[in-house]
Amino acid sequence: MSNHRFNRILLAVDDTECTLKAIEYAKDLVREFQSSVALVTVVPPTSPAAYGADPLLGQQPIIVPEVSEIQQDAAQRFLESIGNSFEGAQEVFLFNKIGNVRDEILNTASEWTADLIIMGSNGKTGFEHFISGSVSESVIRKASCPVLVIPGKCD
DSSP: OTTOOOSEEEEEOOSSHHHHHHHHHHHHHHHHHTOEEEEEEEEOOOOGGGSOOOGGGTOOOOOOHHHHHHHHHHHHHHHHHHHTTOTTOSOEEEEEEESOHHHHHHHHHHHTTOSEEEEEOOOOOHHHHHHHOOHHHHHHHHOSSOEEEEOOOOO
16 A cells, blocks of 8 residues: 555445444544545435335325435434544545445445545345345445455454
8 A cells, every 4th residue: 555645535434333443444544645535325215115004905105205304314414423533634525325325335436536445344144145235345346446345343
């Protein structure tokens, strides 16, 4: 890393323990390189099926806009609290996205022209990993810049 300069570091964050570890690594790198940092969090789109409709009773699923607003507001406060803790950063950018986690991380990294993406890995293995896949793996495969994945052994 000594001959590389990371001017623009993108940190993907969520509300898991693994993110806390990734934040610490990002703070060290931002301080070391006096970089700008972008924090991105992604709220998955609200699923209408999640709100108590019973198809057996002929009830239609409904989307409750307030729920996604509440999630967005909580995500924004979360981003702001992390952003305020980055001392020594040139600038701190906050991206509060709705959509597919992998796609939004990659799109933000591309649009913001990140030099490095940092993210935590939740460390899922076996069947759980097979079902959900790994966001970090798919970001690594598609990213146009280096990706630093902080392992998910969060205990």
